[in-house]
Amino acid sequence: MKGKVIKVDVLCRVEGEGALLIKISDDGKVDAKFRIYEPPRFFEAFLRGRSYAEVPDITARICGICPVAYQMSSVHAIEKAFGVKVDGQLRELRRLLYCGEWIESHVLHAFFLHLPDFLGLDDAFAVARDHRQVVEEVLRVKKTGNDIVRILGGREIHPINVKVGGFYRAPSKADLRPLVDQLKWARDSAVKAVPLLAGLPYPDFESDYEFVALRHPDEYPFSEGRLVSNKGLDISIDEYEQHFAEEHVAHSTALHGVHIGKGMYFVGPLARFNLNADLLTKTAREAAKTAGLKPGCCNPFKSILARQVETVYACEEAIRIIEQYEPPERSYVDVTPRESMGCGCTEAPRGILYHRYRFDSAGLVTDAKITPPTAQNQPTIEDDLRRYVTPRIDMPLDELTWQCEQAIRNYDPCISCSTHFLKVRIERTH
Numbered sequence: 001m002k003g004k005v006i007k008v009d010v011l012c013r014v015e016g017e018g019a020l021l022i023k024i025s026d027d028g029k030v031d032a033k034f035r036i037y038e039p040p041r042f043f044e045a046f047l048r049g050r051s052y053a054e055v056p057d058i059t060a061r062i063c064g065i066c067p068v069a070y071q072m073s074s075v076h077a078i079e080k081a082f083g084v085k086v087d088g089q090l091r092e093l094r095r096l097l098y099c100g101e102w103i104e105s106h107v108l109h110a111f112f113l114h115l116p117d118f119l120g121l122d123d124a125f126a127v128a129r130d131h132r133q134v135v136e137e138v139l140r141v142k143k144t145g146n147d148i149v150r151i152l153g154g155r156e157i158h159p160i161n162v163k164v165g166g167f168y169r170a171p172s173k174a175d176l177r178p179l180v181d182q183l184k185w186a187r188d189s190a191v192k193a194v195p196l197l198a199g200l201p202y203p204d205f206e207s208d209y210e211f212v213a214l215r216h217p218d219e220y221p222f223s224e225g226r227l228v229s230n231k232g233l234d235i236s237i238d239e240y241e242q243h244f245a246e247e248h249v250a251h252s253t254a255l256h257g258v259h260i261g262k263g264m265y266f267v268g269p270l271a272r273f274n275l276n277a278d279l280l281t282k283t284a285r286e287a288a289k290t291a292g293l294k295p296g297c298c299n300p301f302k303s304i305l306a307r308q309v310e311t312v313y314a315c316e317e318a319i320r321i322i323e324q325y326e327p328p329e330r331s332y333v334d335v336t337p338r339e340s341m342g343c344g345c346t347e348a349p350r351g352i353l354y355h356r357y358r359f360d361s362a363g364l365v366t367d368a369k370i371t372p373p374t375a376q377n378q379p380t381i382e383d384d385l386r387r388y389v390t391p392r393i394d395m396p397l398d399e400l401t402w403q404c405e406q407a408i409r410n411y412d413p414c415i416s417c418s419t420h421f422l423k424v425r426i427e428r429t430h
Helices: 043-047 052-060 067-082 088-119 124-130 132-153 179-198 237-243 269-279 282-291 300-323 373-392 397-409
Strands: 004-008 018-024 030-036 212-215 226-229 244-247 256-259 340-348 351-359 365-371 424-428
Touching: 018 373, 018 397, 030 373, 043 052, 043 365, 052 067, 052 351, 052 365, 067 088, 067 340, 067 351, 088 124, 088 132, 088 179, 088 300, 088 397, 124 132, 132 179, 132 300, 179 282, 179 300, 212 269, 212 340, 212 351, 226 237, 237 244, 237 340, 237 351, 256 373, 269 282, 269 300, 269 351, 282 300, 300 397, 351 373, 373 397
Parallel strands: none
Antiparallel strands: 004 018, 004 424, 018 030, 212 226, 244 256, 340 351, 351 365
């Protein structure tokens, strides 16, 4: 065969501005680059000099899909630095807020961004045309997640009620109680959709990944626990930077995360499921069984199944929290700033999100580090593309391009490029 170059100028249905370049040499060797060319946003730099109290609201603006994850990672890091412990009903409310974000983000990705790939459709509008009832129910499930974030966070996007130490205002029982019926319906709808997703045509594609996620002894992880992997990692969050680093690569403005001395790793719902399936609720475990999803699954295309199982779990966890909820005496605990350093890590919908801050004695930020899930997954995405393309180099161009897009969307549920379509060019090399 003659070598060729597959160039994808704009990837659709991924966060930010991304492209794909695949070079196939005459001898069949494949080089793949998932290029993120969106300009740097400098959040870490302009956090410097800001008060600790401003950090949760600033970091929430990093992402419109998962602002709760950024807020929760930041408050955990700040509270660690200042020696603050948040427990009881305030801790439960934080889990509830995270439930809302998982519900709305997971169903958005599974049914509007990823499902079209499996059905051979161009976009969510085509899914709605062919599966109207499914889409109507999914929108109602998503609204349930948004309602949780709105009631707890003050608004659906970039919530404003989260503060270091708790919340500016705690909800009443009357605020939360109407959500229970919505959540029970959403749980049942999510369970009902599992067979549809289980029956999708999954490519035969696996690898020996290192899955990394939080692990808590008593609960499916949102925002506390230890960092573990299926390859023997078991560390505290404080030890993150001793084991993980970010590297610059020429073709991307996003840093590449690596496990020091080991290389690439895999974060996200499939990693969480593989490392925490025993902590799911009974209904969520049954949903996984219906889906044919078992711990140890190494097919990244089945991440869509893990997202759906986690949606079922988030609905049930939200119901549990609301049904036992009693308003706390105070909506937050007091915080006294000090010269210090603290780090926090929570499970954003697409994987672990690490924050680390240093403060002066007045509580002003002197240094900040934020490591998002997509940067951590980027080396694994590129490796997936290389391995996926190698045995398929003779596949028709349009089909191969489609499936490469799909492989990338296994990892990333955001939509800021959703209005664009792929432009593909093949160049023969001599």
